[in-house]
Amino acid sequence: KQEVTQIPAALSVPEGENLVLNCSFTDSAIYNLQWFRQDPGKGLTSLLLIQSSQREQTSGRLNASLDKSSGRSTLYIAASQPGDSATYLCAVNEVTGGGNKLTFGTGTQLKVEL
Amino acid sequence: KAGVTQTPRYLIKTRGQQVTLSCSPISGHRSVSWYQQTPGQGLQFLFEYFSETQRNKGNFPGRFSGRQFSNSRSEMNVSTLELGDSALYLCASSSQLNTGELFFGEGSRLTVL
Numbered sequence: 226k227q228e229v230t231q232i233p234a235a236l237s238v239p240e241g242e243n244l245v246l247n248c249s250f251t252d253s254a255i256y257n258l259q260w261f262r263q264d265p266g267k268g269l270t271s272l273l274l275i276q277s278s279q280r281e282q283t284s285g286r287l288n289a290s291l292d293k294s295s296g297r298s299t300l301y302i303a304a305s306q307p308g309d310s311a312t313y314l315c316a317v318n319e320v321t322g323g324g325n326k327l328t329f330g331t332g333t334q335l336k337v338e339l
Numbered sequence: 340k341a342g343v344t345q346t347p348r349y350l351i352k353t354r355g356q357q358v359t360l361s362c363s364p365i366s367g368h369r370s371v372s373w374y375q376q377t378p379g380q381g382l383q384f385l386f387e388y389f390s391e392t393q394r395n396k397g398n399f400p401g402r403f404s405g406r407q408f409s410n411s412r413s414e415m416n417v418s419t420l421e422l423g424d425s426a427l428y429l430c431a432s433s434s435q436l437n438t439g440e441l442f443f444g445e446g447s448r449l450t451v452l
Binding site for chain 2 (some may be wrong): 314
């Protein structure tokens, strides 16, 4: 059974800092891995999608990497801003799922302080 | 382009009642999946539909059911509500199976009293 773990569970940083969020998964037979952010009481906003054949994806100040063989992904946020405060979730779409069935991590709650 | 739309956004029910939630996917998306989010269990997969066929089902009791219509809109139903069904129910749509990016709606927050 696929298990997805995110470390740290919570993180507080001053504005302007670069930071790394970690995601690990136990079964490397995945189609892709997706990073989301969730603001309190809201739905999920897709940040980056990395296909299993890719090593990294970039969007603005965000960069996500994927090492499928070791079951790890990182989300790098450059020059953090208070507006980045949210919960960040990673999710994998397993091959054995046979469709779009995501297994989520428990998330990292990020607070960027002024 | 409109995003994923879920209705209603908030609802309150009592134990034993049933509830139907609706999801309209992004135009052109044929895959619709449902997730339950609770503080204790996090995000858990309920089921997925593609072209009106259920392709996957999560580990939930038979009280949870769903369907998809020919226009790709989807509904999920929970019968005989229990207190533990209180959760945020999220719908996601995708244009592809397996390799597609999933886009989520704002969710329907269900409170069972």
